[in-house]
Amino acid sequence: MRLSYLLSLISFLLQLCHNVAIFPGNIVNHYYLNKQRFLLEILHHLPEPLLHEQWLGLGQQIVTDKSQYVHYNDHMIKFYQLLSTDRLLPRDVYYNPQQPEHYQETVGLFHFFYNTREWSTLRQNICWARVFVNPGLFLNALIQTLMKRDDYRALIVPRIYELLPAPYHSEQVLREASRFNYANWIWQNQEQGNDTGVQLVLPKRLLPDNLSGGLRNTSKWSEAMSEVHILSLEERRQSKGLALLIEDPGWLSYWYYINMGIALQEEPTETDRLRDWFYFQLSQLLARYKLELYARKLEYRRLARVRKQEFTPLRTWHYQRYQLETEETLEYLSNLIEKLLIDVQEAISTQRLLLSNGTLIDLRHDQNWQLGLAELFPYDLSQLQMPSAKEAQQLLDLHTMLRDPRFYFYADRILYAYRSYRSAFQPNYRQLVRPTDLRILEVQVSPLITYEEPVDIDVSNLLHSRHFFFGNQFMWPQAMQVRKRRLQQRPFRINLQLESNKTQSIILRTYLTTSGGNMNEEPFYQLDSFLTVLHAGNNFINRESIDFSGMIGDHISITELYHYVRLAERDQFDFPLNITIPSCGFPRRLILPRGGATKGLSMRLFVLATPYNYRARQENELNCDFSNGVSSWDELPFGYPFERFVGDEEELHDAHTMWKAVEIQHEDRNTLIDN
Template identity: 65%
Template structure:
């Protein structure tokens, strides 16, 4: 065979592998890479969504949308499907059984859930935008506001033809759960007219609210450079007064910089919104794996923060002075105890009894998966107290991660989950060790964290009447909360690998403590990616901004509205979908706070596995699980930590341990 032909064949093989890598490697914010410019039809939809969501907790004041929302669309031909859920909503209407506007909404309560499902179908099944818009206006007028928002959020997440519309982040739509009571109280009491008078009289310096001059918002490095020097920001915000309310510096609290971070809290909210109300019924096993993996990652990240703060982190105990009542604490403890007993019994007997009395032999076929499904549901409905009629911080999606006891309960849940899988999960279907390759060296750029000032939009806390002049909607000012959050400097990891042939591998990078028994330490996955290795030495550099599943900062509610207004006046070419994916993890939180007096010592674990050409792409970063979950291969989500591992599994040429140090510096020191 001619040598030239062999060379050409190898080159074709390399090109084919590279194309496979490029095709299957998710790009951060990949919706943002397609900068198609919007038209007036899109802009009208976007403006409507922002106006209907403005002060969603208060009665609607916008006359145009009030007039449109007097009747729900009853013509069945205007819906793709007209199902029993939609007929049930008419029964609620005719008998006056809609949830009142002023009642606490709990989506886990059966009655509330059923009404949510009914309204969701009236949104989701519409054929035309005009029908959906009228139904939204009707619901905004007549439906409990929290229930309305829940059903609308689900529709926007799950209707692919409407996913291009930008929804403000949940902590801007409902700011109250994401901030301190003091901050919310001061914002809600703010009287703009009185504040103006104080400014004119020269007594404005006594106010907690200050006019931002020169006009700007932090941070400046938004997705799409929408606050940068070359943007249209000054034009869009030219007639808006930016007001700043000084917030408590949560970074001064022991763990406040993590568990009080609005991005950290919202991440869990969106994950559970994505899991709920699935219409296309994808493989439930994939979603369960993904949900427990994300919960385990949240727990691992929290434990790493405790480790860095020199607090107990290996097994977490419930604090008696938590946010929950004694009855709730006992309820959750009993549920977890029942689960743990169920797992212990399954392991001891190698069987599981179904509710109908059937006994499953968990060693036979795929019965272990049936047992997993019965023991470990992945929704939060079973955690609720029966008929809870008032907010419960520990069980509210908005506030769960603010409560230290949440992590204690999650610790027990994940321990039981991993115990079950350790006993019953069969051997992996694919090889987990690449052949003929080794990780030679890993170089990590300095890991530096710092506290960064940031503005969070509180405009929806202000009274809605401040935004209407002679019955016309206006947005003349924006109230922002200035607070500090954890941030890190961008860094890169460089991998040196040897291979005796051309092959594709998946590199997974985990952050953990400086030592200890493997199954007692938290392993937080920083990144995983697909790459191609060529025969010989390979140098691969991975930037932190490219880490899988992470996102940067986005445009605020106020700015979004004024950019849309500018585009409607044809003074700005508005790009589509310029916000960040809602189910992406805040990139600024991937590292725990570093040490100040001396660096915090930790380790990286790098793990290589073969690529078996069975990857699948999903849209879970956008909270859309209708087509399943992305995966590199057939390994479970969270591999190898979906179960307890044997120490020797993390040894060999396909693994590498690297000691690292994290330093925490001052903001001015970092920026200078």
């Protein structure tokens, strides 16, 4: 009984990092609020020159006193040399950390932020960089600092698609928002009637309602937003079909954040696990993309090279147009992947690999296969230096990379090489992970229903900054929202019945896949993995979709956050320690592909039980902190057993596994409301 209690406690504690909660009494003080307001005012209208007089005055000079830094390293010396000789990247140049010069400057500025001893030094350097440094480079270095400094991690950084909205929205939205004139709009409404693309939201309300902590559309929310005009901009071209997934800001920004978190790690611990985790995330994105292709009745097993694609014009943060990939880029990437495939095949056939330092290793000896994995499969994209990355191309920009169908073609080939290598050299875990004293008897799934819902996305940073300064005083009187439609699903439940011959703890993993086909060609998307305790006899386990690990819900917008901070500064609101959500969590609403409208989409659920070996570890990767590695339940590879090619299908058909046929239905919003 004591063991059962202990395991239950371990499970509860480990799940805390995956659930977003606001704890009563965890209220911030004015010192925190001053920092939070400063951060929001600095990040306001990033592409435009800073107009806030207080921060403008503080930002005239970078702190050069070396005693104000914990370390003053070579990166800082090189950055200051560029500054002293007027060779920093200009403010109006397209920024991409995959451009070698841009990357080196980013590292230098990051250390001028990260190594500061005091908040006052960091604040002055932030102000200076906001005034004089390229906005894209400045934001990259600042986000990196706030992710990696423990003492500043509590500060809330708004979502990247609110800070730099341009790459995430259509050219029509960008054009109408950036040209919006409130006085002219009022006159047009009075003289010509309400026929413009911008509408005043009355009564005040933003969608969705169900934010963590219940902080939207309440009486306190109305108080915070009392002086704000909420303006809704209608987007004429709504996303549909496959674009409903790959143009979703949550989908796009997830890839942005995990790459930002992994980049600029000084000496990461648990490097092997971090690499496994990164390639698992890449495989998850590819599997989820393929499941959407499957749902749309498109070819999904073998992705073909895209020869000609429909191109939706987008603009970067400083309104430069993105282009399709140049021939130079396509040739470079094709050669890079072709070399990888050849190197992997040669390593498999010869059982040897020549490392970059000139050492020839036997991949069968000891853990040398891990050395080969590190050599062949790097995972920090910011160090993938691309000669043509100085040009704005969708495939090479972290903001837009996942929009491009070629991304998934390249990912498919890279992951094929990755799985081939692991299949050849990875130790066989099969006997270690097969429980002998349990059986999965039954799996039941509540109705799986997807639908499209309206959502408001804050694009206030697209409005001209002149709308926010009155008598040289900064104010936030307007919030521009774009109303979009997005994919969503109703909460669902998985009920499991297991029979055990003893009290034991196990890990249960659930995967979603297609209705049939070759195991090594079908996509397997991991919905969940969790620790549970079995007792002798029959065990009934219920798992709610809202509790699936690594998933997050919706967040508060940049405008709402600012006005809540101002309300708290007037002692009219108890500001919780964190009223936003982790950046590196995957949007919970995107875990199911779009269901069938008239006939349900046929799919299967695969459930796998493995023993718990008491080696679970809790880390902070949901907050993009990879300094100590990543969370895991055991030492199995992430995505087990699909991180390699499954050679024996009996491995997936035993007492500790279960296949369950399921259907996903798609309903329109009106039907859901009626029900």
